[in-house]
Amino acid sequence: RxxxxxxxxxxxxxxxxxxxxDGLMAFYESKRTTAANNLMAWLVTCNDxxxxxxxxxxxxxxxxxxxVAYKQWGGDYLDKALEILDIIKxxxxxxxxxxxxxxxxxxxxxxxxxxxGCQMTDIQYYTPGFFRVFAEVTGDNIWEQLxxxxxxxxxxxxxxxxxxxxxxxxxxxxxxxxxxxxxFRYDACRVPWRMSxxxxxxxNDQSRQWCNKVTNWAYGIGPxxxxxxxxxxxxxxxxxxxxxxxxxxxxxxxTNDFEKLNxxxxxxxxxNDTYWFNLNTRVVYLFALSGNMWKPEF
Numbered sequence: 001r002x003x004x005x006x007x008x009x010x011x012x013x014x015x016x017x018x019x020x021x022d023g024l025m026a027f028y029e030s031k032r033t034t035a036a037n038n039l040m041a042w043l044v045t046c047n048d049x050x051x052x053x054x055x056x057x058x059x060x061x062x063x064x065x066x067x068v069a070y071k072q073w074g075g076d077y078l079d080k081a082l083e084i085l086d087i088i089k090x091x092x093x094x095x096x097x098x099x100x101x102x103x104x105x106x107x108x109x110x111x112x113x114x115x116x117g118c119q120m121t122d123i124q125y126y127t128p129g130f131f132r133v134f135a136e137v138t139g140d141n142i143w144e145q146l147x148x149x150x151x152x153x154x155x156x157x158x159x160x161x162x163x164x165x166x167x168x169x170x171x172x173x174x175x176x177x178x179x180x181x182x183x184f185r186y187d188a189c190r191v192p193w194r195m196s197x198x199x200x201x202x203x204n205d206q207s208r209q210w211c212n213k214v215t216n217w218a219y220g221i222g223p224x225x226x227x228x229x230x231x232x233x234x235x236x237x238x239x240x241x242x243x244x245x246x247x248x249x250x251x252x253x254x255t256n257d258f259e260k261l262n263x264x265x266x267x268x269x270x271x272n273d274t275y276w277f278n279l280n281t282r283v284v285y286l287f288a289l290s291g292n293m294w295k296p297e298f
Contacts, residue, residue, distance in 0.1 A: 001043060001058070002031075002041070002055050002057075003042075003055065004058075004276070005024055005040065005058060005061075005062060006058040006059075006061025006062050007283075008024045008280075009021060009024050009025065009028070009062050009065035010061055010068070010284065010293075011280075013065045013066075013068035013072060014293055018069075021069055025066075025080070033054075035053055036053050036110055038087060039084065039087055039110065040059065040062070042054055042058065052111065053109050053110060053112075054110045055108065056088065056092050057108075059088060060127065060130060063081045063084040063088070063134070064081070064127075064130045066080045067081045067133060067134075067296050078137065081137065085134055085137075089142060089143075091110055092114055093105070093142060094107055094118060096171040098156060098171050098172055098173075099152075099172075101152075103152050103153070104142065104145045104146040105153065106121055106125050106126065106146070108121055117171075118171045119178075120168060120170065120177045121168070121171060122168050122187055123153055123169060123188065123191055124167070124187040124188055126146075126153065126194065127150075127195075128147035128151070128197075128198040129147075129194075129197030129200075129295065130197070131143045131147035132144060132198070132201075132202060137298060147198070150195075151207075151210070153169070155206075156172055157173040159232040159233055161217070162213075162214065162217040162230075162232065163213035164214060164217070164231075164232045164233075165232070166182040167181035167184070167186070167187035167188045168187070183229060183231055184229065184230040186277070189244050192215070192252035193248045193251040193252065193284065193288060195252070196211050196252040196254060196288075199211060199255045200288070208255045211253075211256065215249055217234060219260050219264075223246060223250075223263055223266075224267050226241060227239060227245070228244065242271065242278040243271050243278050243279070244281045246264065247268055247281060247285035250264040250268050250289065251289055268282075
């Protein structure tokens with residue numbers, strides 16, 4: 001999956017592991033397809049391509065990882081990032097109307113044409129802290145607009161009491177369009193991490209406000225009781241207690257209260273995940289928690 005390549009390139013770039021990063025990028029390059037408009041096919045094996053279309057979140061993470069790689073090692077990594085960002089800008093950023101205002105929205109994928117957009121997007125694909133860096137390196141204000149409009153989409157779908165957001169939504173905030181998941185599940189569990197970076201790196205108050213709301217709710221549940229699925233009103237239906245969910249709230253608690261953060265960190269320390277997704281998100285979160293996920297400065 002391209003999201004796994006996104007995780008891997010982010011982690012190896014921040015870990016200053018050039019050999020692993022270059023190997024992952026070679027794999028990414030080998031799986032680019034015309035159907036995905038020269039982005040990576042989202043679902044592949046080592047030997048074939050199972051779905052030639054792209055998934056936007058993975059390509060965004062790979063582009064950002066190449067910017068981190070450039071800061072670590074120089075070379076042509078920035079050029080690689082700019083190439084990916086140009087494709088995303090020209091094919092996957094759309095104008096939608098939310099509350100009578102034009103709002104930048106990411107189409108979640110491209111398969112011989114973009115799919116989704118105004119009537120179907122995924123708030124997990126939005127990392128405003130990344131977008132503001134993209135604006136710096138490209139000189140294109142569309143990325144700053146997308147960063148700001150991420151909060152329009154976030155606030156449109158967030159439950160007013162819990163702050164929880166759905167995996168999938170329309171631009172206007174309606175959960176579960178087209179029969180897709182409209183609850184807080186394995187896409188939305190990453191949103192607290194993604195949104196918190198904009199406060200941790202830039203002091204963005206919209207980031208802080210939402211992160212505070214959702215972490216206050218999570219603290220009321222208790223870090224040892226977080227499960228892998230909630231209705232947006234906070235009603236649990238998940239079964240498993242894992243790092244993918246607990247870790248996202250832990251990173252977001254960095255915007256909130258230090259003593260509560262320690263409680264979440266202690267609970268996270270007690271988990272021993274083995275499934276690839278829970279393990280990868282855990283390590284991503286730990287990089288953020290330890291200060292090793294820094295903002296590239298230009």
